[in-house]
Amino acid sequence: MRDRPVLFGSLAAGLLASACCIGPLLLGAIGLGSIGLGAWLAPARPWFLGLTAVLLGIGFYLAYRPVRASACEPGQSCEAPKGRRSQRIILWSVTLVAAGLATYPSWGARGSDAPATAGPYDSTANVVTLEVTGMTCEACEAEIERGLMAVPGVVRATVDYEQSRAEIVSSAALDPRDLISAVEKTGYEALTVLPTQSDVPKGTRSGLSGQWRGSLTVGEDGKTAELVVDLAIVAGRWSGQFDLPDFGVEDYPVDVAVAGPKVTLRLSAAQIEFVGEFKEAGNALAGLAETRGNRDSLVLRRVGGAQLSEEFLRLEAVSEDSTRAEPLSASGAELRKRFNQDKAFTRLLMLLSPT
Amino acid sequence: MHEAVFGGIATEKLRGYAVWEPILRTDNLRGARKATTILPDSRVRHYWIDGQEVGVAFKPSLGLKDEVAWDVYLVYPPGVEWAGTRPPKPSFFMHQLHELPSSRRLDAGALAARLRQTLSDAVK
Secondary structure, eight states: OTTHHHHHHHHHHHHHHHHHHHHHHHHHHTTOGGGOHHHHHGGGHHHHHHHHHHHHHHHHHHHHSOOOGGGOOTTSTTSSHHHHHHHHHHHHHHHHHHHHHHTHHHHTTTTOOOOSBOSOOOTTOEEEEEEEEOOOSTHHHHHHHHHHHTSTTEEEEEEETTTTEEEEEESSOOOHHHHHHHHHHTTOEEEEOOOOGGGOOTTOSTTOEEEEEEEEEETTTTEEEEEEEEEEEETTEEEEEEEEGGGTEEEEEEEEEEETTEEEEEEGGGTEEEEEEOEEETTEEEOBOEEEESSSOEEEEEEEEEOSSTTSOOOOBTTGGGGOEEEOOTTOHHHHHHHHHTTTSEEEEEEEOOO | OIIIIITTOOOTTEEEEEEEOOOSTTOOHHHHHHHGGGSOOTTEEEEEOSSSHHHHHTHHHHTOSSSOOOSEEEEEOTTOOOOSSSOOOOSEEEEOOSSSOGGGBOOHHHHHHHHHHHHHHHHO
């Protein structure tokens, strides 16, 4: 039975050719979903497909090659017609299994029984979009959809391999972290997508996003750093992330807790907390009142803010005016105008160098 | 400076103007924006001018002949108006320049005291 290694080889090659999609499924089932096997094997898939074909070709050659009866020795498969028949049955079985495995990425998604939609939902449902990484074929979509549908409250999950996106519709506001966790359990990774301005649905609270930019003064040395906080209302909840580019800090989560008029932004990675009596007017948050941090001195002020939509949040620090350096023309006309407007006040004018 | 002056004088009857101008070669708008954090007070407005025109314009008000006006602190009581292109003379000033009398060298405490006095006089 010298054909046996060929048969096992073709089966193994077919398995590897399908591993980009089956791998995460199997590994996810045993709790090793995040090791990224599928992504690792995906580039080699054409080679495994070729190897499968070559090994099967050799197997068919050995099974169907013409054999002279005189060449047969006792114990070989050509010795008796019955032995060769069973060899061919095994070969065809292996061929079917190998072909099924090798083409799984193409038919796996269609063959899935994952319900993309479960029951009706109304137009006020919450929609969360996730960016999913690690998908290597369309078959991955079904497995992720199945994982998302298992999250309580999810009524529809649609995954798009081409766009690397997952759109989740839920009947109630869900924490995006639960959805991300569900994706990770299937062996892939996900990030919350902050909607762009064009995505902002008018007149609804969901899907609004924006950016708040501030500067930090840390310690008595007056060291400043740019702080960028991206906030969005995702599925009815405030969510976001922050960067401190000067310190190489990127994409750290901001925990937003709303308790009545009090809103807390917690930048746990930087051990900074902003607590404010925010007014949630329409789709806006206004008024950043207090800053807490683990630093001796921390001054946070808005130096600029992006309002991605008119309806979007406006986070305004107490000293907003003092954070901008307004441009002056050579005549100083802007300063003169303001100086005269403030005629009723006592005034201190300072001419300073930034360094 | 901030603690002594704006931190120590809580009244809304005080207004401040910080004009950031390039004196050193490295001075720029970005630097000015960062520098605004030195004076974090809602009563202070910050300006950036990409040239020394304003500093030059204030030279006569301070009696400067050679140096451009910078690192100077000018106090104006209520009622003073800036008419035309020439800035008005301050009622009091302090500085950190070489050309001006050392008796007026910046002392944040003394400047704050003078501002309090001016505010007090304005009420009377």
